[in-house]
Amino acid sequence: MDREFIARGLQRSSPGRFLLWILPWAALLAFGLYCAGLCLAKGLNQTNMDNRFAFGLWIFLDLTVIALGAGAFLTGFLLYILKLDELRAVINSAVVIGVVCYSGAVSALMVDVGQPLRSWFTFWYPNVHSMLTEVTFCISCYLTVLLIEYLPIVLRNRKLRDVPSFLVFEHKLHNLVYVLAGVGTFLSFFHQGSLGGLYGVLRGRPFAFREGFAVWPSTFFLFILSAAAVGPSFILLTTKLVETLSRKRLVRPTVYSLLARVSGLLLAVYVLAKAVDTLVWINRTSPGHGFLASQYYSWKPFGTWILFAEIVVFGMLPALVMLTPRLRAHNGWLVGAAAMACGGVALNRFVMTVQTLALPTLSFDSFVSYYPSWQEVGTFLAVVAYGVLLYSFSFRYFNLFPEERELRLEAAVHEEESALAGRY
Amino acid sequence: MLPWIYGFDWNTGHIVFLGAFYAVLAAIAATLTAAAIRSLRAIRAGQTDAIRWHGDFESLPERDQVCRHVLTGEFRERQCPHAFDCRECETHAKLIERHPLAPVAGHEEDVSGMAFPLDRFYHRGHTWARLETDGTVLVGLDELGARLLGVPDALTLPQPGERTHANGAAFHIRRRNADVRVVSPVDGTVIETGSAGRGWYLRVKPDSTGANAFRHLLRGSEIRPWIEREIERLQLALTAEGTAPALADGGVPVSDIAAAYPAADWDAVCGEMFLEG
Known part of the structure; x- marks a missing residue:
């Protein structure tokens, strides 16, 4: 029964x-x-967030x-708009990761906002002066786009393909996917930016406040x-991880190289x-607000090391590795650089969320520490577990890597040839 | 939604945001609606088989999508841009006009101990079509296809009167864990069903028997290089299933290949050989 849902070969x-x-x-x-149920039923007193630390582990996770x-x-965007056809090998997996x-x-x-039954209020009574309104609208729309992009992957399941209307709808929807790719790029561009802009406009938090262009602070870009x-x-990292766990080759080295080049360049x-x-x-910006930048880094553990780590260790180094052909050809360097790049963005979001709120800004203010409660950690882990489960089911029942079967054939032939060469 | 809420006014920023937001919603709704309408039209126009075939064809590895003129050596490399439907192919028409197929002596081609009669046309999904004197077309499995499936566990044939489309499903055969969709070589209406014992499975009244009707099918001198390539593909598929290739030493395929490889995932092997995604 289970086998019938798994793609042939x-x-x-x-x-x-x-x-x-x-x-x-x-x-x-x-x-x-x-x-999460505890937080929703009993309220945010289940967390260690307060008026000062209104953003905590969950917002760090979100960002x-x-x-x-x-x-x-x-x-x-690269596949459907710029026609980089090699990326067809990972587009399905990328969509699942996006979802x-x-x-x-x-x-x-x-869970963070609470009152899920009133979640529609954010659309019906939006605060037109808040960047979060734009973020909410864009993320909701983009999630809808991602779910529509996920639909053809599901409908291409071997068993579902037997239903003629599913087969035809999947084909027709797939033909229009470039529209969704364009809409997705537009939405992503703005909500990623607005999430950054959210911090950049905090005049009361000079650690985060930035100047910029028109209404957009530099953090937007x-x-x-x-x-x-x-x-x-x-x-790249998830594909390598799935390859290791499943002990299968899923994409060609050229695809990894292309992903690394794009990532390294950006x-x-x-x-x-x-x-x-x-x-x-x-x-300029910080002294203009009456703060020397060195003041922000006198509160341990947030020393200048964090700035160095963010820009040099998790930024410049992985960029150099991924842009150097000899280094990115080596699996260890490639995976290490990709992991460092991902770690770098997590560190940046941590700094923007937690360090911003921890630092004192007024003379009677003090440095505040925040540690998430077990309920917050549990909710965080639920998101991780949900992601692993959705990806695992998708990998099992949908054809996430279209070249998998072909690579298996090539590997078998290579093995056979090696065995024959060894025999003679 | 937005214009009547507290704090909203018609300034440039709000108009741009509102315009962009509604444009995005409109694009998403239009995409879904267009896909649904096109699907309805396609289903009503009976294009389901063609769409399934195109999906199957696109999922084939590039080396299995090669043009028939690569098989005969006229091209070194060329992907078929028409999903093996040479009726639409101008290149094929020109090549056939300039270089007609060389005649083959005898009544059949013998390739690796398998007989391929020359009185019929072959589809690359291992079916054949033979034009009968009464204007009907018999459809059957070629020798390699028959040996791959051996003695079927189950056979599902269409009812007389049903339509069949070239590259669509002609009939289904179940063998071990493989449920194989066997492609139809011709467009037409089924008028009689046969069986493995009778040597053919369907008798079809074709939509056309004109010069173009069988142009997408292989014939004559094309058969040998095609089958030789198919045997290589079979070896590759069997190797991928962890079974030693039995033909490399010049042997011939046994009459029931499925029975000879009990450990192989026969569904995968048949999917590969019968061009099913």
């Missing part, structure tokens, strides 16, 4: 082994749902996964660039822009 683990794989994640999801999920829009990241972020946000830069790295531009932005902030 693909090898997947036995149902028993698959069950063993998903059980711990399902248990984690159940625990996380319990935590990070939305940046990592940017690979979906960028891959779609996981965005739906996970929206779920965490719903930096968030777009950093998300676009790490999106391909995250696709990361290099980002590092340059971030360095210029930091210099302007240190020398």
Whole structure:
């Protein structure tokens, strides 16, 4: 029964082994749902957030996964608009990653905001002066776009393809996917930017406040660039991880190389822009608000090391590795660089969310620490478990990597030839 | 939605935001609606088989999408741009006009111990079509296809009167874990069904028997290079299933290849050989 839903020619683990794989994640999801239920039923007193730390682990998670999920829009843009056909090998996986990241972020946000039955208020009674309104609208629309892009992947399932209306609808929808790719790029561009802009307009938080262009602070552009830069790295990383766990070759080395080149190039531009932005902030913006930049870094553990790590260790280094053909050809360097790029964006979102709120800004203010409660951690883990489960089911039942079967054939021939060469 | 809420006024920023937001919603709705309308039209026009075939063809590895003129050596490399429907292909028409197929001596081609009669046309999905004197067309499995499936566990044939489309499903055969869709070589209406024992499965009243009707099918001197390539593909598919290729030493395929490889995933092998995605 299970076998009939798996694409022809693909090898997947036995149902028993698959069950063993998903059980711990399902248990984690159940625990996380319990935590989220507590937060929704009893309120935010279940968390360690307060009036000062209105943003905590969940917002850090939201910002990070939305940046990592940017690979979906960028891959779609490069494939359907710029016609980089090699990326067809990873587009399905990129869409699933996008769905996981965005739906996970929206779920965490719903727990954070609370009152899910009134979630429609945000659309019907939006605050037209808030950047979050734009973020909410864009993320909701883009999640809808991602779900529509996910639909053909589901309908291409071997068993569902037997239903004529599904088959035809999938084909016709797929023919129009370039429209969705364009819309997705437009939406992603703005909500990634607005998430950054959200911090850049905080005049009361000079650590985060930035000058910019027209109504957009520089963080608007930096968030777009950093998300676009790490999106391909995250696709590369997840594909390598799935290859390792499933012990299968899923895409050709040329695809990894292309992803690394795109990621490296965008990361290099980002590092340059971030360095210029930091210099302007240190020398002009922050002193203009009565703060020397050194003051921000006198509160431990947030020393200047964090700035160095963000720009040099997790920015410049992985960019250089991914832009150097000899280094990116080496699996260890490639995976290491992609992981560092992803770690860098997580660090940046952590700094923007947690460090911004921890630093004192008024003379009677003090430095405040924040540690998430177990309910917050549980909800965070639920999003992770949900992502792993959705991806695992998608990998098992849908053809996420169209070249998998062909690569298996090539590997078998290569093995055969090696065996014959050894014999003679 | 937005214009009547507190704090909204018709300034440039709000108009741009509202315009962009509604444009995005309109684009999403229009895409879904267009896909739904086109789907309805396609289903009503009976294009389901053609869409399925195009999906199957696109999922084939590039080396299996090669033009028939690569098989005969006229091109070194060329992907078929018409999903093996040479009736639409101008290149094929020109090539056939300039270089007609060389005649083949005898009544059949013998390739690796398998007989391929020359009185019929072959589809690359391992079916054949033979034009009968009464204007009907018999459809059957070629020798390699028959040996791949051996003695079928189940056979599902269309009812007389049903339509069949070239590259669409002609009939289904189940063998072990493989449920194989066997492609039809011709467009027409089924008028009689046969069986493996009778040597053919369908008798079809073709829509046309003109010069163009069988142009997409292989014939004569094209058969040998095609089958030789198919045997290579079979070896590759079997190797991928972890079974040693049995033909490399010049042997011939056994009459029931499925029975000879009990451990192989026969569904995968048949999917590969019968061009099913």
